[in-house]
Amino acid sequence: MSASSASTPANYKDTLNLLQTPFNMRANAKVREPELQAFWAEAKLYERLSQHNPGESFTLHDGPPYANGALHVGHALNKILKDIINKTALLQGKKARFIPGWDCHGLPIELKVLQGLGSSERQALTPISLRKKAHAYALEQVEGQKQGFQRWGIWADWDQPYLTLHKDYEAAQIGVFGQMVLAGHIYRGLKPVHWSPSSRTALAEAELEYPDGHTSPSVYVAFAVDQLPEALANKLAAVGLTSSSLASAPLAVAIWTTTPWTLPANLAVSVNANLSYAICQTSPEADPSGASEGASNRYLVVATDLVESLQTSLGLQLEPLLSVKGAELEGILYRHPLLERTSPVVLGGDYITTETGTGLVHTAPGHGVDDFNTGKKYGLPVLCPVDEAGNLTEEAGPFAGTNVLKDANPTIIEALKAAGALLAEHRYEHRYPYDWRTKKPTIFRSTEQWFASVEGFRSQALAAIAEVEWLPASGRNRIESMVGERGDWCISRQRTWGVPIPVFYHRQTGEVLLNEATLSHIQALIAEHGTDVWWDRDEAGLLPEAYANQAEQWRKGIDTMDVWFDSGSSWAGVLGGISGQTPRVPELQYPADLYLEGSDQHRGWFQSSLLTSVAVNGHAPYKRVLTHGFTLDEKGRKMSKSLGNVVDPAVLVEGGKNEKQEPAYGADVLRLWVSSVDYSADVPLGPGIVKQLSDVYRKVRNTARYLLGNLHDFNPNPLAEGGDAIPYADLPLLDQWMLQRTASLIASVGADFERYEFYRFFQALQNFCVVDLSNVYLDIAKDRLYVSGADAYRRRSCQTVLALVVERLAGLIAPVLCHMAEDIWQNLPYPVAEKSVFERGWPTSPAEWSAADLEAPMAQVLDLRAQINRQLEQCRSQSDLGASLEAQVHLELGPETSPELLGALQWLEQSRHPEVDNLADWLLVSGLAMESSKTAVLAEATEAGVGVQIAKAAGEKCERCWHYESDIGSHSNHPTLCGRCVGVLEA
Ligand SMILES: [Zn+2]
Numbered sequence: 001m002s003a004s005s006a007s008t009p010a011n012y013k014d015t016l017n018l019l020q021t022p023f024n025m026r027a028n029a030k031v032r033e034p035e036l037q038a039f040w041a042e043a044k045l046y047e048r049l050s051q052h053n054p055g056e057s058f059t060l061h062d063g064p065p066y067a068n069g070a071l072h073v074g075h076a077l078n079k080i081l082k083d084i085i086n087k088t089a090l091l092q093g094k095k096a097r098f099i100p101g102w103d104c105h106g107l108p109i110e111l112k113v114l115q116g117l118g119s120s121e122r123q124a125l126t127p128i129s130l131r132k133k134a135h136a137y138a139l140e141q142v143e144g145q146k147q148g149f150q151r152w153g154i155w156a157d158w159d160q161p162y163l164t165l166h167k168d169y170e171a172a173q174i175g176v177f178g179q180m181v182l183a184g185h186i187y188r189g190l191k192p193v194h195w196s197p198s199s200r201t202a203l204a205e206a207e208l209e210y211p212d213g214h215t216s217p218s219v220y221v222a223f224a225v226d227q228l229p230e231a232l233a234n235k236l237a238a239v240g241l242t243s244s245s246l247a248s249a250p251l252a253v254a255i256w257t258t259t260p261w262t263l264p265a266n267l268a269v270s271v272n273a274n275l276s277y278a279i280c281q282t283s284p285e286a287d288p289s290g291a292s293e294g295a296s297n298r299y300l301v302v303a304t305d306l307v308e309s310l311q312t313s314l315g316l317q318l319e320p321l322l323s324v325k326g327a328e329l330e331g332i333l334y335r336h337p338l339l340e341r342t343s344p345v346v347l348g349g350d351y352i353t354t355e356t357g358t359g360l361v362h363t364a365p366g367h368g369v370d371d372f373n374t375g376k377k378y379g380l381p382v383l384c385p386v387d388e389a390g391n392l393t394e395e396a397g398p399f400a401g402t403n404v405l406k407d408a409n410p411t412i413i414e415a416l417k418a419a420g421a422l423l424a425e426h427r428y429e430h431r432y433p434y435d436w437r438t439k440k441p442t443i444f445r446s447t448e449q450w451f452a453s454v455e456g457f458r459s460q461a462l463a464a465i466a467e468v469e470w471l472p473a474s475g476r477n478r479i480e481s482m483v484g485e486r487g488d489w490c491i492s493r494q495r496t497w498g499v500p501i502p503v504f505y506h507r508q509t510g511e512v513l514l515n516e517a518t519l520s521h522i523q524a525l526i527a528e529h530g531t532d533v534w535w536d537r538d539e540a541g542l543l544p545e546a547y548a549n550q551a552e553q554w555r556k557g558i559d560t561m562d563v564w565f566d567s568g569s570s571w572a573g574v575l576g577g578i579s580g581q582t583p584r585v586p587e588l589q590y591p592a593d594l595y596l597e598g599s600d601q602h603r604g605w606f607q608s609s610l611l612t613s614v615a616v617n618g619h620a621p622y623k624r625v626l627t628h629g630f631t632l633d634e635k636g637r638k639m640s641k642s643l644g645n646v647v648d649p650a651v652l653v654e655g656g657k658n659e660k661q662e663p664a665y666g667a668d669v670l671r672l673w674v675s676s677v678d679y680s681a682d683v684p685l686g687p688g689i690v691k692q693l694s695d696v697y698r699k700v701r702n703t704a705r706y707l708l709g710n711l712h713d714f715n716p717n718p719l720a721e722g723g724d725a726i727p728y729a730d731l732p733l734l735d736q737w738m739l740q741r742t743a744s745l746i747a748s749v750g751a752d753f754e755r756y757e758f759y760r761f762f763q764a765l766q767n768f769c770v771v772d773l774s775n776v777y778l779d780i781a782k783d784r785l786y787v788s789g790a791d792a793y794r795r796r797s798c799q800t801v802l803a804l805v806v807e808r809l810a811g812l813i814a815p816v817l818c819h820m821a822e823d824i825w826q827n828l829p830y831p832v833a834e835k836s837v838f839e840r841g842w843p844t845s846p847a848e849w850s851a852a853d854l855e856a857p858m859a860q861v862l863d864l865r866a867q868i869n870r871q872l873e874q875c876r877s878q879s880d881l882g883a884s885l886e887a888q889v890h891l892e893l894g895p896e897t898s899p900e901l902l903g904a905l906q907w908l909e910q911s912r913h914p915e916v917d918n919l920a921d922w923l924l925v926s927g928l929a930m931e932s933s934k935t936a937v938l939a940e941a942t943e944a945g946v947g948v949q950i951a952k953a954a955g956e957k958c959e960r961c962w963h964y965e966s967d968i969g970s971h972s973n974h975p976t977l978c979g980r981c982v983g984v985l986e987a
Helices: 029-042 045-052 073-091 107-115 119-124 127-151 167-182 230-238 243-248 260-265 304-314 369-377 394-399 408-418 454-467 474-485 516-529 532-536 545-553 563-567 605-617 649-654 667-676 687-709 733-754 758-787 793-813 818-826 852-877 899-909 919-923 979-986
Strands: 186-196 215-227 251-257 268-271 276-284 299-303 316-325 333-335 342-347 360-363 422-429 443-452 469-471 504-506 554-556 594-598 624-628 887-893 927-929 937-943 946-952
Touching (some): 029 045, 029 818, 073 127, 073 594, 073 624, 107 127, 127 532, 127 649, 167 186, 167 516, 167 605, 215 408, 251 360, 260 408, 276 304, 299 304, 299 360, 304 422, 342 369, 408 422, 469 474, 516 532, 516 545, 649 667, 667 758, 667 818, 687 758, 687 793, 733 758, 733 852, 758 793, 852 946, 887 937
Parallel strands (some): 251 299, 268 342, 469 624, 594 624, 887 927
Antiparallel strands (some): 215 251, 215 333, 215 422, 268 360, 276 299, 333 342, 504 554
């Protein structure tokens, strides 16, 4: 733009080089983001980069979300973190192929389908028709979630995701199971499960309900001690409880239970090793109730903390004679009060507390999970003298034939009374699980289940854990202790919507048929037909050739696999980590480079994947595991509908019904949130945070817009080749410093991304845009860009920097603010070789930019600038000044001025480009003098040996550049302009 000198422009504003760019101040994300996504799809950008990038493969293996329900911010945190990492890898030239997955089987989907049916439909339902409905439901859910993920700008192979219901996936899973069987890691055993006697079936947690007002008959029972460990016997003798004194007043351990019907199955009493227990002398209270009949004249062991409350509950006086640690009770043998047997006192876990009961826990391994685990530790049998209908069996001795929901409890309580073992009896109201269909109470009952024997490969699993890099490092301790302490893995479920446990049982003997021939035959059938084949066909159609003639002897099993076995087999089904299976796409690697999920997955997917991979291949399926926390509201509370604090990511991105109240912030603001949080802990989100993020987003956007807007007439080719770009060596100090800041940002953001510390990027980005660019460089640059002649060195040098910076800024924000980065790229006002910012690759900077020697003097000058700005600000606040250009600054440097500042000012003065590198311009004032003011001083202060005085600038205000100059009026063509502006207009 060069103005003619012939006529006086009506408005000098038109002679300034103003911003020109179609890049909008407002993101208009609702429209613009989908346009940019369409551009990526059209250009097949993800496909090309992930398959043809020159670098190595990078496999971030997706942990499959459950295919049920709308996406929430937890999904956003997870998938966007993965996308940031993948996009960074793509920019770095790696082949980062990302196959998204979904977990499609399991009870929640089965229940959703059941809930959607009328009662007659439900009656008519067959397993196969239920499976077809569940299949369709899961696909529908996958579709909905997929669209949500895509709207967030996540790049992936959306057209070929992995679903755990795919035939090839199911076949690979059977392959994993089969190899574990053949390696001897799979066995069948008893385990207590929630059982409904009224519907004669096992129930899952989700099929239970807990109605108010349930009461159970609770009983306190004394189990007479038969034998004492020697150390304990000595301690008792020391307080006078010798064997002869105990003969007349026996010692008993006291237990409490709300399920008297389980007493025939009692095989141990568990204590907490760390609790204190008291040996108490008992005597009846003044008004003994009937229940304590026969309870006198004995010694009882109870938890010390409960002595006082038990006096009331039992109606007995308890006088502690001796207290011992729970550990010292281990090894006591007691007589069963109702049956002919003795059992031990054993050490249970922390589940034994002093909240209720006696602190000693009646243990029936066949009827409780804690009991089962403790029993396992001590090699106790899993005794379960209750049949499917809830009737006690012959193993329950005299109680055989009674029913747990009817007469078993009263019969047993009567027997306890008769045996003199009942200490007390009360009704007890508590939460108790009921069958959601029959509305009748459930029980814990042991049934035959399939297990993976973790014991068989535990040491290998622990060794594999040590080979993996866990981020944060505490993740290693978590999974190590979980795997170190866990019991065997129960992998069977009594459900329909899942992968079958491909086993046959002999109809007469119950013998199990599960071998290489049956496994590989069924795996092949499933690869061809999917797991529906297990329900579609009878035994003859499922057994291999060799067994065809004995098909009628066998019955196929009806258990399905735990869905954690499904998802835990993804290293085989997707990454091809098992013989006979190829990776879903060639770029995928096993073990994967990275697994990234919420920290609860140490218990879940990280662990199930580890166990199956170790059991089959002896090593972990991943090299590195990164975890993130959970999303909370701004006050650190869980998000819930009832609290009304749920942030719906769809509303955040697309806006709510009333866009005034719930504006469409766009996917980039959601992504910016993900980058802003320290996700190693739980992360907050709420309206206040969204507001702040959108301010940061706007700041970055406006900075980019300013850079783009000042490049509309710039040719980035070198000056020597006919372009406008000034070579680095010929740039002013200020410009070289700006490039040094840019190089430093590139280095630090690169390192932040390498460590997955995106919140540091978020901080560095803000600092760069707000401090380095807006407050310093662009603030000073305004005059160079607007006022100088379009072609002037002052302006072209600045544009050179703006072009270099904006291209790199776009690259640096691309993994996080992918839409804005692409929008910037599409609005570069000059041609570039790459159609997309993602084709440019990760930003780099020439070595010369890292000019560390610029940092120290620049820091001195910027400190001085800040000091002067404080004085200018004071004048403005007192209305003594408007714009800083109305001021002149007087500096007095004295003997106390630091040599560093003096050196820095000299450095500035010696610049080869004083038209840019001069302090007055950097201060945005009209005059600067190194002497005290001769005119009235508006503000003054001395800091660190530097005196600063602010005075009104001399001269008149130039109408075009607003500088105060003394030559206004001396140019007849332009009487209101300064000489500099006249020079620009007449050039
Ligand atoms: Zn001027």
